[in-house]
Amino acid sequence: MRTRRALRALxxxxxxxxxxxxxxxxxxxxxRYAxxxxxxxxxxxxxxEAAYWRARHAEQDAHPGARCC
Structure with missing residues (x-):
């Protein structure tokens, strides 16, 4: 029983x-966008989806704001 509970938690x-x-x-x-x-x-x-990601990355490159990379 204990093993099963531990497995569920894992x-x-x-x-x-x-x-x-x-x-x-x-x-x-x-x-989420769709x-x-x-x-x-x-x-x-x-x-x-490819066009979405292209536009999203282009927007991030044009306006980097605060981000780590």
Whole structure:
């Protein structure tokens, strides 16, 4: 019983670390953007994921602001 509880805690911690790193790195940003476009601008094409990332990186390069790299 103790082993099973420890395993569940380890799995839960692993999922939390995975969620944190994917959120920090922006892995879900395009999906969030596409959902926003669908909700706020119905019928509008959000564009491709590649175009989204190109525009996002171009914006960051043009206006770096405060960031580590």
């Amino acid at each position: 799995v839960r911690a692993g999922r939390a670390v995975h969620w944190y790193t994917t959120t920090l790195l922006g892995d879900h940003d395009y999906a 959902a926003h476009v669908a909700r706020v601008h119905p019928g509008t094409d959000p564009g491709s």
